[in-house]
Amino acid sequence: MVHKAKSDQDAAEVFIQLVGDKIRELRTAKGLSQEKLGELSDLNSNYIGQIERGEKSISVYTLKKLSNGFSLSLEELFAKIDPASHTSDLEKITSLIQERPTEEHAKILALLRAALNLKDGTY
Missing domain, CATH: 1.10.260.40 (lambda repressor-like DNA-binding domains)
Structure with missing residues (x-):
């Protein structure tokens, strides 16, 4: 409405x-x-x-x-x-990643890509 x-x-x-x-x-x-x-x-x-x-x-x-x-x-x-x-989910994800050490960012990105590929069946 x-x-x-x-x-x-x-x-x-x-x-x-x-x-x-x-x-x-x-x-x-x-x-x-x-x-x-x-x-x-x-x-x-x-x-x-x-x-x-x-x-x-x-x-x-x-x-x-x-x-x-x-x-x-x-x-x-x-x-x-x-x-x-309220904070969007994307903002929450970004905030969580920003809180992690910079050297972990590439690993987090790889994990996220793997999870999305698994979800989409493109693994």
């Missing part, structure tokens, strides 16, 4: 709806009913429905409860709600 905002109030409403949409997507992807997520999160299932419909602005503590219900860390839940604000 594409959302656009004209003012801070509009932006807040759009973000609240985005959070609700993402919570619903996560819940359905995990095969959970609102009742089961409520049970796992220690939240009322009616409240879960209000969150998903964008009717409620929720606290960080409620996000923490939801992350527990999804068996995710709060960081993982934030990444699913607002992935653009």
Whole structure:
């Protein structure tokens, strides 16, 4: 769903709806009913429905409860709600390689190529 905002109030409403949409997507992807997520999160299932419909602005503590219900860390839940604000996998890979001594870079590249060739069946 594409959302656009004209003012801070509009932006807040759009973000609240985005959070609700993402919570619903996560819940359905995990095969959970609102009742089961409520049970796992220690939240009322009616409240879960209000969150998903964008009717409620929720606290960080409620996000923490939801992350527990999804068996995710709060960081993982934030990444699913607002992935653009988090480091991409490519940036993570680059960072990991940069942390290694320079003399290991060629070995890492060779391992990566071998893994990709194995995956593609071109080994």
